[in-house]
Amino acid sequence: MAKRTAVKARKTSQDAEGINPRQPCPCGSGKRYKACHGSGDAILDVPVARPFEGLAAECELIALREFVPSATVELPLVKADRPVTLGTVLPMAAAALVRTDGTAYVGLQVQTRSSDVSRDLARAIEWVQTAEPGDVLPVVGADPDPDPKATRLQDLLDPQVALEPTLHTDFAWWLPEDADASGEVALSLERANEAIMPTDRIGAAAYWVDAGDKAHLRWVRPEPEEKLLAALARLSARGELGLGEGSRYAGSFRAHGVLVPVWDLDPELHAREWTKGAEELGERLEAAVASLDDEPLTSEERRARDGLIGRQITLR
Known part of the structure; x- marks a missing residue:
């Protein structure tokens, strides 16, 4: 009797829609395509990258x-x-x-x-x-x-x-x-x-989260990603990207078509102790966004932007 040989089907690098399954899903969820709309139980229509666009909310x-x-x-x-x-x-x-x-x-x-x-x-x-x-x-x-x-x-x-x-x-x-x-x-x-997880709202779409060994500020921002990254880079080059002592910019993630910057915070401080720092950071960030129309990024700011682009994080 001849041996039965198992033949493993070779996976293609792209699915039927021409999307690499390991790349971010076009819907903007931040997940890989194969774990989002590339999965078998997904609705087969065109993903909406920014489903809440046009709403103040x-x-x-x-x-x-x-x-x-x-x-x-x-x-x-x-x-x-x-x-x-x-x-x-x-x-x-x-x-x-x-x-x-x-x-x-x-x-x-x-x-x-x-x-x-x-x-x-x-x-x-x-x-x-x-x-x-x-x-x-x-x-x-x-x-x-x-x-x-x-x-x-x-x-x-x-x-x-x-x-x-x-x-x-x-x-x-x-x-x-x-x-x-x-x-x-x-x-x-x-x-x-x-x-x-203990959570507190310390500003518009800005949430303090106690993750146990660390606390974080997760801040959903309305600006287009390119402008927001440039503004963050401008503040980073000036040493103005934090909320005060005990804070550190950690990175960002994408969700539903917008960028969500994240800061690590001293977990010993109460959420409300970060409110003023968040307000001041928001003001600096808005001013930095407004300045981009008249003042292109300097070489130092461009290097800072390149560093920020590589700091993508994953929520757990």
């Missing part, structure tokens, strides 16, 4: 989706029969639910991947308008033939209104007052509470 929405653990904010809907509260994450990472007291929630941190987070949120918001108390929308179903004219978050929100989220130390807001969790909700609540 863009940076805040990105922060709430990417790294803020427990927060809520009422959405500034242009027209709605029922108010809707946005939550960072809902029980079992549901897309939407209506509590037994009639309060409607939509979630940002969900289990499914999509090419357009804005479109998915709009569908969840429309769902809760007619849902009954106690109803849950586990996921926004995949759309195999997405309509490019489908309703998006930009169609439902007042584009000029910024968000002022309320941060929570746990997920008790999942339930109405005096309600007891049970079953899967109780288990999900327990696990979610255990995973929370």
Whole structure:
């Protein structure tokens, strides 16, 4: 009997769409393509690199989706029969639910991947308008033939209104007052509470996070990446890139089409002790961005920019 020979199929360096699976996903998530829209369960349509573009709430929405653990904010809907509260994450990472007291929630941190987070949120918001108390929308179903004219978050929100989220130390807001969790909700609540890292908002889309051995400032910035990097480089060359003693610029990561700079902070200091330093840094950064139109980067600043470009970090 002849030996059976196993033949391993050779992987191509690019997928059917011509995208290298090891390169960053075009959707701007910061993940590799093979771990994002290149995976088998992804919706097969064109990724939207900047899903919240055009909204004054863009940076805040990105922060709430990417790294803020427990927060809520009422959405500034242009027209709605029922108010809707946005939550960072809902029980079992549901897309939407209506509590037994009639309060409607939509979630940002969900289990499914999509090419357009804005479109998915709009569908969840429309769902809760007619849902009954106690109803849950586990996921926004995949759309195999997405309509490019489908309703998006930009169609439902007042584009000029910024968000002022309320941060929570746990997920008790999942339930109405005096309600007891049970079953899967109780288990999900327990696990979610255990995973929370202490977080505080010290400015617009600027969040202090206690990661245990270190504290960080994660700041979602609205400027185009090229301009922001140039402004950061200008401050770096001047020695003005920190928030004060005990702070150090760590690097940046991309999320939903924008850059998120990160600073390491002295964990012994309370979050509010960094508020003034963050305000002053924000002012210096805005001034540096404005100066770029009249003052090109010097050779020293260009070297600083090259160094900053190489300092990409990964959230854990």
